[in-house]
Amino acid sequence: MIDRTKKYWTGDSSEDIEEYxxxxxxxxxxxxxxxxxxVCGNDALELRVDQNESVIQIKCPLCGTKKILLDCEEYWEDASPRLRKCSVCKTCKQFNVRIGFERRENGDVRWVYEGDRCVNCGTLGSFLNWEINYGPTTDMEQNI
Ligand SMILES: [Zn+2]
Ligand SMILES: [Zn+2]
Known part of the structure; x- marks a missing residue:
């Protein structure tokens, strides 16, 4: 359930990211x-993000696994990604993450939305969204 009473919405589960x-x-x-x-199924992840280049990498704080999401690998070399902290509680660096795909009529992805939830204070947010202007997008979609 999303709590909309505060300036920044909060959610009590990662599913709330979808509604957000x-x-x-x-x-x-x-x-x-x-x-x-x-590797381990953990869903509280560290995020490295460059909002100018629209790239995001996740890192699992439990086992150390890193993954550059979707098509971000292509732009990673030119990017300056920074480790993100929650802007509300200012301490937590772990987030639940969901990706939302907006699709074209032919089923390919047109737009990618990244959404996240701070695992400490529950604040919901989005660091990134970007357009996809090629197809097919099948491989890109599965690279998470
Ligand atoms: Zn892990
Ligand atoms: Zn927080």
Whole structure:
């Protein structure tokens, strides 16, 4: 459940990120993927983000696994990603992450929305969204 009474919305579970992204993107029909560590299944992840280059890398604080998401590898070399802290509680560096895909009529992804939830204070947010202007997008979508 999302709590909308504060300046920044908070959620008590990672599922709330989907509702947050629905409103943030103004799109009822996003297609969602949960992002978890492929090695240990942990879903409280550190995020390295460059908002200018639209790249994001996750790192699992439990087992150390890193993963550059989706098509961000292509832009990673030119990027200056920074480790993100929650802007509200100012201490926590771990987030639940979901990706929302907006699709074209042919099924390819047109736009990617990243959404996150601070595991400490529950604040919901989005560091990134970016356009995809190629197809097919099947491989890109599965690279999470
Ligand atoms: Zn892990
Ligand atoms: Zn927080």
């Amino acid at each position: 992204l629905r409103e943030y993107s103004e799109n009822e029909h996003l297609d969602y993927r949960a992002v978890v560590c492929h």
